[in-house]
Amino acid sequence: MAAQIIDGKAVSAKVKEEVRQEIEREGLEVGLAVVIVGDDPASRVYVNNKKKACEVCGIKSYEYALPAETTEEELLELVDTLNADKNVNGILVQLPLPKHLNEEKVIERISPLKDVDAFHAANVGKIMIGNYAFLPCTPAGCMELIHSAGIDVSGKECVVIGRSNIVGKPMAMLLLHENGTVTVCHSRTKDLKEVCRRADILVAAVGRANFVTADMVKDGAVVIDVGINRTEDGKLCGDVKFDEVSEKASFITPVPGGVGPMTIAMLMKNTVMAKRIQG
Numbered sequence: 301m302a303a304q305i306i307d308g309k310a311v312s313a314k315v316k317e318e319v320r321q322e323i324e325r326e327g328l329e330v331g332l333a334v335v336i337v338g339d340d341p342a343s344r345v346y347v348n349n350k351k352k353a354c355e356v357c358g359i360k361s362y363e364y365a366l367p368a369e370t371t372e373e374e375l376l377e378l379v380d381t382l383n384a385d386k387n388v389n390g391i392l393v394q395l396p397l398p399k400h401l402n403e404e405k406v407i408e409r410i411s412p413l414k415d416v417d418a419f420h421a422a423n424v425g426k427i428m429i430g431n432y433a434f435l436p437c438t439p440a441g442c443m444e445l446i447h448s449a450g451i452d453v454s455g456k457e458c459v460v461i462g463r464s465n466i467v468g469k470p471m472a473m474l475l476l477h478e479n480g481t482v483t484v485c486h487s488r489t490k491d492l493k494e495v496c497r498r499a500d501i502l503v504a505a506v507g508r509a510n511f512v513t514a515d516m517v518k519d520g521a522v523v524i525d526v527g528i529n530r531t532e533d534g535k536l537c538g539d540v541k542f543d544e545v546s547e548k549a550s551f552i553t554p555v556p557g558g559v560g561p562m563t564i565a566m567l568m569k570n571t572v573m574a575k576r577i578q579g
C-alpha cells in the first residue's frame with residue numbers, strides 16, 4: 301500500500317500560526333538578525349524564505365548582506381554588535397561561509413542566548429544532556445513531522461544516515477531523548493542496506509539524490525527525507541527515491557514540501573524562545 305505523505309507545508313504553517321498567535325497574544329517584540337556573506341544562490345533563497353516567515357509570524361527581521369570579501373574581523377564585529385543589540389533576540393549566520401572565514405569561530409562568537417540555530421557548543425552540550433532551550437531547527441522539524449503523523453518513537457528502531465553536526469548527530473540525540481533505539485550510519489558504515497532495513501524510522505541526511513532505494517527500507521517504515529539535492533535537469537529532490545520507497549513505507553516526507561519548510565518554522569519558534577530566555 302502506498303505511504304501516507306507527511307505534509308511539511310501544512311505542519312509548518314500550523315507551527316508558524318502558533319508562533320504568530322503567541323506573539324500577538326502577549327504583545328511580544330521579537331527580532332531576528334540574519335547574516336549572509338557572499339552570493340551563494342541557495343543561501344539567498346533560504347534567507348529570503350526566513351524573511352518571509354518572519355513577516356508571517358510578526359517577527360522583525362534584520363538582514364545583513366555582506367560582500368564575499370568580508371574579513372573575519374568584520375564579521376565578528378558585526379556579531380558582537382548584534383549580541384549587544386536589545387532589539388535582536390536571535391542571530392543566524394547563514395552557512396556555508398566563504399572559505400576564508402572560520403565557521404566555528406563565528407558560531408562560537410554568537411551569544412548562546414541568541415543562538416537560534418543551536419549550533420554553539422554550549423547549546424550542543426545542553427542538547428546532549430537533555431536540558432535545552434533551543435533545538436537545532438532541522439532535526440526539531442523532523443521530530444515535529446514524526447509527531448504530526450501520530451508516531452511514538454519509544455522503543456522503535458531508528459536509523460539516521462548522516463552524522464553531521466547540523467543534522468545527523470542532533471537528530472540521533474533527539475530520537476534517543478524519545479527513547480528510540482538509535483543507529484547512526486555514515487560513509488564508512490558497512491552493510492548500510494542491512495542496517496537501514498532494520499529501521500522502523502529511517503532518517504536520510506546524506507545529500508545525494510535517490511540514495512535511499514526501496515530495497516533499503518523495511519515494509520511499513522517511517523521515512524524522513526532531509527536531503528536537498530538538484531537533479532541534472534535542475535529539479536529539487538531529496539535523498540530518497542520517492543516513487544519506489546513510498547510504495548513500501550507507511551509514512552514518508554516529500555521533497556520539496558517536507559522537512560525544508562519545517563526548518564524555517566522551527567527557527568521562528570526558537571526566536572520566540574530566545575526572547576523569553578533573554579527576559
Ligand code: NAD
Pocket residue numbers: 438461462463464465466467468485486487488489492505506507508526527528529559560561563
Ligand atoms: P553533510 O555533507 O555535512 O553530511 C552528510 C553525511 O552523509 C555525512 O555524515 C556522511 O558521513 C554521510 N554520507 C555520505 N556518503 C554516504 C554514504 N555513501 N553512505 C552513508 N552515509 C554517507 O550534510 P548535511 O549538512 O548533514 O546535510 C545533508 C543533506 O540535508 C543535504 O542534502 C542538505 O542540503 C540537507 N539539509 C536540509 C535541510 C532542510 O532544511 N531540509 C537542512 C540542512 C541540510
